[in-house]
Amino acid sequence: MVAGRAKLSTLTFLLCRSCFNYTLSVGLHSSPKKIRAFNILHQCGNFFLDNCIKSIPVGVLLSWPTFAPCNFGCCQSFSTQASLAEIVDGVLTEILSVMANSQSSGEELCAAYIDKFCNDKNLSGAIRLVRTLHDKNIALPSSAYNRLLKAAVDENDICLLCQTFKDLLLSCKSLNSSTYLIFAQAFIKENDIHCLLRFVREISDLIFPSSTTVMNRIIFAFAECGQVDKALLIFDQMKSLKSKPDVITYNTILGILGKCGRTNEMLKEFVAMKEDGLIPDIVSYNTLITGLRKVGRLELCLVFFREMCERGIEPDLRTYNALIDSFGKYGNIEESLRLFSEMKHRGICPSVHVYKSLISILRKMGKLELAVAFSNEMKESISNRRGPNYIQRKNR
Template identity: 55%
Template sequence: MATEGNEVDFSSYIFKHLLVSRESLSSAAYLSIAKVFKQSECSHLLRFVKDISELTSPKSTPVLNRIIYSFAECGQIDKALLIFDQLESLTCKRDLITYNTVLDVLGRVGRLNEMLHEFAALKEASIIPDVVTYNTLLNSLRKVGRLDMCSSIWKEMKDSGVQPDLLTYTALIECFGRSGNVHQSLSLFHEMKLKQIRPSIHIYRSLISNLKKMGKVEVAMAISEEMNSSLSELAGPKDFKRNKR
C-alpha cells in the first residue's frame, strides 16, 4: 500500500508540474494519470482534484473536464462521477462540456435515470443544451428502446432551435424503424436529405431492414437501389465523430 501511495504522489507531482509548465497536455498524459489512481483510495483522488482546481484557477474547468473524461475512458465510471460531484464544492463551475461528458458516461453504462436527472440539472443551471447533448440523450435512449423519451427529446430539440446532424438522424431513424414506425423513419430520411445531410450506409441498411420486417418490400428495394447508386457519396466514419470535449 505504501508503494502504491508513493506512486500516486509521484505521478500526481509530475502531472501537476507538467500542467503548469506546458501550454497543454496530451490525451495520453490524462489517461496515464487516470490509470495511476485505479487502485487508490477516493480521499487521494479528491485531494488531487482539489489541488488541480487551485493550481489551474481560474481556468480549471477545461482541465477537470478532461480528467473526468479520462477516468471514464479507463473504465473508472464511479471515480469520474465522484470528480463531477466534487466540482460542487470547488471554485470552478460545471459547464456544458462537463455535463455532456457526464451524460455520455451515464448513458454508456445504462444509468438512464441519473442521466436524465443531470440533464434536468443542466437546464436548471441555465446552461443551454447543444446538438451533442441531445444526440447523447437520443443515442442512449434508443439503445434501450425508449421511443417515448426519444420523441420527447426530439420535440424539445426542435423547439429549442438546435439543428440536428447526421448523428441525430441516425439515432431517430433507427429508433422509429425498430419500433415499427417506418413511416416516421422515411419522413426523417427525406428531411435529412432536404437539409443536405449525407446519409450513411448504416442509415440505409437500417431503413431497408426495418421496411422488410414491416412488409414494405417494394419500398425497401427502391431504397436499396438508391443506396447502391450513391455508395461513393455516403457519409463515412469521420462524419460520425463527435465534437471534441
Template identity: 55%
Template sequence: MRNFVNVVERSFSLSSSLLLHLHKVQFSPRKNCIISIPVGSHWISPHLAPISEVIDHCKRLTTRVSFDEGEVKDDNLSQMLNAVENAPESATSKIGTAYLHNLCKAGNLFTAVRLLQLLCDKNIFLGPSAYNIILVAASEKNDIAILSQVFKDLIVSCQSLPSTSYLKLARGFVKTDDDVQLLRLVKEVSEMTFPSNLMVVNRIIFAFAECGQFDKALLIFEQMENLKCKPDLVTYNTVLDLLGHAGRIDEMLCEFASMKEAGIHPDFISYNTLLNQLRKVGRLDLCSVYFQDMVESGIEPDLLTYTALIGSFGQSGNIEESLRLFNEMKTKQIRPSIYIYRSLIASLKKMGKVELAMNLLEEMNASMSNLASPKDFKRTRK
C-alpha cells in the same frame, strides 16, 4: 564518423553520456577524422572498442545517477543539466528527453523530476512529451505523489496541454482507489489555473471518462462546487455521455434535468447523446419525447439525430415514421449515411416489405459516392 554517430543515436535514442560529448565535438569533412575533443573528455573510440562497449559507456552516466534516502548525486545531475543547457537550441529537447527516458527506465524518477525542475529554473522547457515520459513511468510504479507533482509542474510550464497529458494523468489513477489524493490534486490544479480552471477541470473529467474511470470522473464532477468553478454545458455533455456509456440511463436523465434547472440550455450534442443512448438500451418511447423537446427548443436535428431516430422507430416497428424522417432529412438536404440505409433496409425486410427494401438498396448503391462520411457526424457549435 558521421555514420557511427547515426548508428549510436538510432541504437540508443541519443544516450546521455554520448550526447554530453558529441555536441562539443567537431567533425572533419574527411571520413573518420575528429578535429578536436575537449580536454578532459573521456572518449571511447569506435575503432578501439566494439559498439556494445561504446553503448555501455553511453548509458553509464544516466544509470549511475541514483538517490539514497532522497539524495541525488549532484555531480552527475549537474553534468546532465550542463549538457542540456549548453546544447544547440535545436538539440536541447532531444538531449533532455533522452536523459529523462534513461532515468525513468533505470527507475530514477526522483532524479528525472529534479532535472526537469532545474531546467525550468533556467527557463528551459522541454515540452509536454518530456513530462509525459515521467507521467507514464510514475503510473507504472503507481507513484501518485510523483505523478501529481509532475502534472502540476506541467500545468505551470505550459499554457495549453495536449489531451495526451490529461489521459496519462487519468491512467495513473487506474490502480488506486485513493479518492483523497485525486481530489486534492484536482483542487490544487484548479487553484493554480484560476480563472481558466473550468476548462482544465472539464478536460480532467473528460480524460477520466475516456479511460473508463466513470466513478472517478463523476466524483470530480460532484466536487466542482468546492473548486470555485460551476459546471457548464461542456461539463454536462461529458457527464451525460459517460453515464450513457456506463448504462446508467436514469442518472443520465436526472443530470439532463439538473442541467436545465441550473439554467444551462442543452444543445444538439446534449440531445443527440440522449437519443443515441436511449436507442441503444431500447428506451424507444423516450426518444420521441426528447426529440419533441429538442424541436420545441429550436434546435435543428442533424445527421446524428436522424440516425438515432430512424433506427429507434425502425426497431419499434414504426417503419412509416422511419421513412417519414428519412424523407424529411433529404428535404433538408442532409445527406443520408450508409448506416441509415442499412437500418431502413433491415427494418423493411423484417416487416416483410421486401420490394421497398430492394428499392432502397438500389438507391443506396447508386448514390454511394454521395453518402455522408464519418466526418459528417461531427458538427461544431456555432
C-alpha cells in the same frame, strides 16, 4: 571502475560533438562529399549522445583535464558532492550548449536526460529539470512527460503521482490524452478517494480558470479506463469548486451515464445543467437521444428531438441516424420513414448506415419493393458523391 566507464563515455560524447561542430563549421561550405560526411557524423552524434547520457551514473565525479569551451562547449558531470540544483544546472548548461552548437531544438537530448533521471529513480531531479526547461521556454516531447508520470506510477505512491502531475500541468501548456490516461490508470487499484478529491481541489485553485478544461479531460480519462464512479465523484466535487462544470463537462457526464444505461441519472443531470444556466447544444441532445434509444425510451427521444428544434438547434446526421434506426428496430417503420423524409427535406444527405438499416428492416417486414427502391437510391447516392471519375476507375 564506474568512474572509469563514466570518463570514457563522457570523452566519447565530447569527441563526437567536437567532430560534429567542426563539420558543421566547414562542411556546409564544401563539396557534396563533405556534406554527406556531415550527415553521417550528425547521425552518429545522435546515437552516441543518447548512449553516453544513459551510461553515466548520476553522482559520479569526473576528475580529468578540462577541454577548451571553444571546442567542446560546457559539459558538466553529475557530482557526488553537487546539490540537486547544481546537477540540474549542469544538465541545463549542457543542453543549451548542444542546442547552440547544433542549432537543434534539443528535444531528444532533454528527453534522454529525463529518461536517465527516471531510470535512476531521481524524480526530484527530473521534475526540477522539467520546471527549469519550462522557465527557459524549451519544449519537451510528450514522451518525456509520459516517461516521468510512469516513473511516479512505478513508485506506487499516489501522493507522489499527484504531485508529479501537478508539476507537469504547471510546466507545460497542455498535456496529451495519453498522459491523462496514464494518470487515471494509476487509480484502478487505488481506493484512496480522499487523496483524489484533495488533488482535484488543489488543481482547481492552482490553475484556475483553465482548471475546468483539465478537469474535463481527467473525468474523460477515468471513464475511458472503466472508473465511472470515480469520474462521477470528480464531477460532483467540481460543483463546489471555482472550476464549475461547463457544457463540455455535462456532455461528458451525459455520455458516461448513457453508455452505462443509467438514464434516470442522465436525465437528472440534464435538468441540473439547465438549472445551472448552461444552454444544451447539439452534442447534449444527441448524447441524450443516443442514451435513451439504447434502453428503448423512444417517446422521450421524440420529446427531446422536438425540444431541440424548438430551441433553434438544427438536428444533424447523427440525430436522424439514431432516431431512424431506433424506430425501425422497434417496429415503427412509419415513423422511421417520416424522419427519413424530413431529413432529406432539411438538406441532410442520408448515410449508407441509414440506408442499410432501413433496407434491412423493410425486408424483414416483407416490404421488398420498397427495400429495392431504397437500395437503388442508395447506390445512386453513393455514385453521385464519388463522381464519374471514381466509377470509371472502379470499372477498369
